[in-house]
Amino acid sequence: MxxxxxxxxxxxxxxxxxxxxxxxxxxxxxxxxxxxxxxxxxxxxxxxxxxxxxxxxxxxxxxxxxxxxxxxxxxxxxxxxxxxxxxxxxxxxxxxxLPASDPPVLRDGLTFIGHIKGWHERMGRDVPESMLLIPGFTKNSASTVIGHDAVVPWPGYITEKMDYELELGYVIGRRGSSVRPEEALDYVFGITLYNDFSGRGLQHNELPIGMGSTKSKDFAHAIGPWITTLDEFEDLDAISMEVRVNGETWGKGNSGGKLWTVAELVAYVSLGEIIEPGDVIGSGTMGGGSALELGRQLEPGDVVELEADNIGVLRTTMGQKEEGLWWPTPRQPFM
The missing domain is CATH 2.30.30 (SH3 type barrels.)
Structure with a gap:
């Protein structure tokens, strides 16, 4: 359903x-x-x-x-x-x-090997060994979630390399804590599409601080168009996925090729904390599922469509850049 x-x-x-x-x-x-x-x-x-x-x-x-x-x-x-x-x-x-879920907490994983390699290469960074030790994920702002056919806010401080991310979103259906992988899928109600928009230029400056991406991502997270219950999927690693920009296919693949399984990601997220009904956990970007990996970027007015088999099409339109925002003045070195 x-x-x-x-x-x-x-x-x-x-x-x-x-x-x-x-x-x-x-x-x-x-x-x-x-x-x-x-x-x-x-x-x-x-x-x-x-x-x-x-x-x-x-x-x-x-x-x-x-x-x-x-x-x-x-x-x-x-x-x-x-x-x-x-x-x-x-x-x-x-x-x-409206957004398919109104998540109490929004998290985003990093599980697809193709994207892990492509992202690090394009950002000029080495893949850290720690990614082989634990599943990586971030906590994103649930207050900026948007739905299907929405206009994506574009804050003017993102001046270059605006990007989409083709992801699945795992919607939590039960409250739990420190669940094990063998029971983790019992906590997943269904799957939706998740577009984790990213300003790559600003992200390049945020990452060396060591506290993750913030303003480069938390201006908009698209979730939708709806949620398909988990029982409708035969194989969680064989969901066909595609992204189109202005009708042109920019990326195509499937949900396979993960470093960490869906169950392992959900279980790890739940360790020592609580997952709540309605929470959304992003799968991470499919390999080839971002403009960064293609050396391309989005422009105002671009129409971005994410599609996944048995889920549907999540369509959004990039808005115009919002100008006149305050931005911090660089400080002098103190070391």
Whole structure:
């Protein structure tokens, strides 16, 4: 099953709604609407009570919906059966998409061998031996997550080498801590697409500080268009992936060739800390899945499409550079 989040108008302004996505039928089903119809018909609930029950069961937050328990898929199937799903459906081309998840914590791994080698080569850095010892990942800002068909903010301090990153996003469905690899996939609800935009010029200056990438990445993270539940994938290392810029294919491959498995990455992330429902863990960039590896870069107005088999297409448009921002003045050497 596929789950997404959309924005709908209400008397109080736009509200987030959880939907089941049926691309083959060209529609989405508003779960809260279907649940309210189901409650009235099945339990004879009044209008106001039906709405309260439906919104509690299917909130607009993916994180909250997953935190309600492990029965999200079964509950969704129940309320969209028959006429309730039909009456609560909307044309897929008419909806406004929100990020597929609203992650409490957003993390991004580094697992694809091809990208590890290509990134280090292009950035003029040696692959550290420590990458063979532990899975690498960063914590990114969840406050700048955007969804399908969004415009990507472009802060003017990123003056060169704007980049996309073709990644999968593993959406956590259960709360856990220090899980082991053999049980880690039980904590993954589904998979989405994740575009970890990067300003490579600024990243080149940030990395020697030794505290990771910050302003070179945390201006925008695209997640979507929706989440496909894990049971729909036969092989997590055989998902076809592609990235296009303005309709031209810039990278194509699959989800194989990893240094660390999905289970090992999730398990390592959970060590000594808590993973929460709705959290997103990026797979890291597929080999050849960044403009950096091609010696290319994005420009304002470019349309970037990430595609993965059995998930869909995550499309975003690069915005215009936001000028007039403050930037620190370089200091004199103190050593």
């Amino acid at each position: 596929k789950f997404g989040r959309i924005s709908r108008e209400s008397p109080d302004g736009p509200i987030a709604r959880l939907v089941v996505v049926e691309p083959e039928k060209g529609r989405v089903i508003d779960l809260a609407r279907a649940a309210a119809l189901h409650a009235k018909a099945t339990f004879h609930a009044g209008d106001a009570a039906a709405v309260r029950l439906a919104q509690a069961q299917f909130p607009g937050s993916m994180a909250q919906a997953l935190a309600n328990g492990s029965n999200l898929v079964d509950a969704a199937r129940t309320v969209i059966e028959g006429r309730f799903g039909d009456e609560a459906s909307l044309p897929i081309g008419d909806v406004t998409w």
